[in-house]
Amino acid sequence: MAHREQYVEGNKPQNGIHTALRVLSYLAHDRLYLWIAGVLIIITIAANLSGSYMLRPIINDYIISGDIYGLIRMLAILAAIYITGASAMYLQYRLLNRIGLRIVTRMREELFRRMERLPLKYFDTHSHGDLMSRYTNDIDQVSTALTDSLTDILSASLSLVGILCLMIYISPLLTLVMLITMPLMFLTARGIIKKSRKYFKDQQDVLGNVNGYAEEMISGQKIVKIFGHEKKVSTDFDKLNNKLREKSGRAQFYSGLMMPLMQNLNILNFVLITIMGALLAIFRGFDVGGLAVFLQYSRQFGRPINELSSLYNSLQSAIAGAERIFHVIDEPKEPADADDAMELMTVKGDVEMRDVCFEYIAGQSILKGISLRANRGTKLALVGETGAGKTTILSMLPRFFEIKSGEITIDGHPINKIKRESLRKAMSIVLQDTHLFTGTVRENIRFGRLNATDEDVVEAAKLTYAHSFISRLPQGYDTMLDNDGSNLSQGQRQLLNIARAALANPSILLLDEATSNIDTRSEILIQKGLDKLMDGRTTFVIAHRLSTVMNADIIIVLDNGRIVEQGTHASLLALHGKYYSLYEEQFKS
Ligand SMILES: Nc1ncnc2c1ncn2[C@@H]1O[C@H](COP(=O)(O)OP(=O)(O)OP(=O)(O)O)[C@@H](O)[C@H]1O
Numbered sequence: 059m060a061h062r063e064q065y066v067e068g069n070k071p072q073n074g075i076h077t078a079l080r081v082l083s084y085l086a087h088d089r090l091y092l093w094i095a096g097v098l099i100i101i102t103i104a105a106n107l108s109g110s111y112m113l114r115p116i117i118n119d120y121i122i123s124g125d126i127y128g129l130i131r132m133l134a135i136l137a138a139i140y141i142t143g144a145s146a147m148y149l150q151y152r153l154l155n156r157i158g159l160r161i162v163t164r165m166r167e168e169l170f171r172r173m174e175r176l177p178l179k180y181f182d183t184h185s186h187g188d189l190m191s192r193y194t195n196d197i198d199q200v201s202t203a204l205t206d207s208l209t210d211i212l213s214a215s216l217s218l219v220g221i222l223c224l225m226i227y228i229s230p231l232l233t234l235v236m237l238i239t240m241p242l243m244f245l246t247a248r249g250i251i252k253k254s255r256k257y258f259k260d261q262q263d264v265l266g267n268v269n270g271y272a273e274e275m276i277s278g279q280k281i282v283k284i285f286g287h288e289k290k291v292s293t294d295f296d297k298l299n300n301k302l303r304e305k306s307g308r309a310q311f312y313s314g315l316m317m318p319l320m321q322n323l324n325i326l327n328f329v330l331i332t333i334m335g336a337l338l339a340i341f342r343g344f345d346v347g348g349l350a351v352f353l354q355y356s357r358q359f360g361r362p363i364n365e366l367s368s369l370y371n372s373l374q375s376a377i378a379g380a381e382r383i384f385h386v387i388d389e390p391k392e393p394a395d396a397d398d399a400m401e402l403m404t405v406k407g408d409v410e411m412r413d414v415c416f417e418y419i420a421g422q423s424i425l426k427g428i429s430l431r432a433n434r435g436t437k438l439a440l441v442g443e444t445g446a447g448k449t450t451i452l453s454m455l456p457r458f459f460e461i462k463s464g465e466i467t468i469d470g471h472p473i474n475k476i477k478r479e480s481l482r483k484a485m486s487i488v489l490q491d492t493h494l495f496t497g498t499v500r501e502n503i504r505f506g507r508l509n510a511t512d513e514d515v516v517e518a519a520k521l522t523y524a525h526s527f528i529s530r531l532p533q534g535y536d537t538m539l540d541n542d543g544s545n546l547s548q549g550q551r552q553l554l555n556i557a558r559a560a561l562a563n564p565s566i567l568l569l570d571e572a573t574s575n576i577d578t579r580s581e582i583l584i585q586k587g588l589d590k591l592m593d594g595r596t597t598f599v600i601a602h603r604l605s606t607v608m609n610a611d612i613i614i615v616l617d618n619g620r621i622v623e624q625g626t627h628a629s630l631l632a633l634h635g636k637y638y639s640l641y642e643e644q645f646k647s
């Protein structure tokens with residue numbers, strides 16, 4: 059089992075700015091909150107900066123002149139300013155946090171809705187693990203960035219502008235001195251970011267592999283155990299895990315370097331300004347209060363830069379995550395119903411296929427000109443070797459996949475002219491690989507028709523002989539099923555699926571190996587139930603056990619995507635062809 063490399067794709071944003079803007083476009087819904095938050099941010103920053111600025115009059119006018127009462131008054135004002143700032147900051151954090159969470163909720167909602175509307179083909183070509191990771195990892199990354207970083211980024215950038223303006227106001231010359239060290243800071247930051255970005259990407263890739271491997275081995279536990287591969291699996295996992303440790307170590311080392319380096323550069327900056335400021339104060343009469351305030355600002359100036367650079371990595375992976383999410387959201391939907399698509403009012407159930415061709419993958423034709431007809435009440439059986447295309451034929455009817463050429467009609471209406479919902483309502487399907495949802499037995503059967511009463515549910519279960527085993531379950535119809543009904547036997551799961559289909563009361567019934575997991579005695583019972591169910595409905599049955607299909611009105615024998623024989627059991631036997639040999643194999647051995 060080769061582990062998947064699915065996570066490797068796209069950890070590095072391809073079009074970062076575009077994606078970031080698109081994430082932010084979700085903010086449009088919360089414009090009012092955003093304005094309020096903006097005002098709060100400005101209040102916070104203004105309080106912060108003016109608080110610092112007040113040092114200038116405090117030093118120049120009160121401390122130097124020794125005016126104690128004035129000083130106390132000024133300190134009271136200062137306290138009021140800082141309290142206002144702190145409250146505004148608190149509110150702003152809460153608000154932006156809420157906005158961030160709402161964006162993420164909306165993205166998740168959109169992602170989920172889109173998944174419900176994706177054509178089945180998408181799920182065939184994308185691993186479930188990968189889709190799941192978009193729901194979890196990627197959404198988480200965006201969420202963290204939005205809830206934690208959005209506030210920081212906004213206030214850091216606004217602070218930068220504010221501080222810069224005030225510094226220029228206090229002393230353009232000192233501002234110039236301060237800006238000399240800026241390029242140095244930027245270059246260092248860029249160097250580190252470049253280095254660490256590579257390791258962060260490596261780390262994400264390997265993390266993806268570790269997750270993918272673990273996921274695959276967990277779901278394949280039984281196979282691993284039965285073939286005795288535990289040791290190999292563990293060693294493989296250790297290798298990946300160690301690689302992850304190594305890559306994470308490097309990524310963290312480099313990103314950890316950022317803070318101390320920046321702080322040292324800040325100190326250098328501070329020293330330069332102090333010296334220059336002191337010279338200015340001595341020779342040019344620059345006021346001491348002004349110098350103190352300027353020094354204060356220069357320290358504050360470094361902070362948003364530090365913040366922005368340390369946010370960089372989290373932003374980078376958030377944007378990569380958003381990109382992966384948008385990838386799914388932008389996936390073409392199941393094409394919409396045509397404008398003139400019709401609604402099936404009453405369905406008789408005459409099904410016809412004319413020369414239907416189909417391919418899952420372009421160029422590899424699977425159905426090669428299938429023509430068949432099943433009128434209302436007909437029981438049509440499809441038989442043939444594994445891979446012959448039986449399940450594929452059934453999947454064409456509810457339009458799980460679109461045919462390549464030919465035509466399928468129901469009651470004479472081409473199915474691509476019928477609304478999908480209406481089309482699918484007309485039929486019930488019991489699949490080869492059954493699926494049950496987390497919920498009670500009753501809920502699972504009711505999935506067939508949501509407005510069915512409890513009596514309807516029981517009746518459907520009785521009809522399909524599921525009732526007796528359900529009654530024997532500890533909580534009967536209220537027994538909880540979880541994890542795809544793993545607390546039931548395969549046959550029991552199948553019975554529930556059949557009951558679900560029965561409850562839907564469709565005109566067309568599609569049964570794919572519906573009785574293959576059921577013992578012979580129960581099968582005879584279910585057969586009776588199914589016979590009752592099939593009464594008056596058009597039924598397509600697939601079964602490997604020919605005993606199940608012997609009484610069908612038409613038996614279609616498929617071979618490699620073509621119909622090779624068709625007729626009744628007796629006529630096909632008399633033909634001494636493919637059906638005959640299949641029959642011989644099953645009953646004469
Ligand atoms: N989702 C898919 N994507 C690509 N190829 C597929 C897909 N599903 C089936 N196939 C191919 O189509 C062919 C027909 O498959 P199908 O499932 O219809 O066979 P079947 O007759 O139902 O077999 P079985 O008796 O084993 O259920 C097979 O060769 C299979 O490889």
Ligand SMILES: [Mg+2]
Pocket residue numbers: 448449450490570
């Ligand atoms: Mg099949």
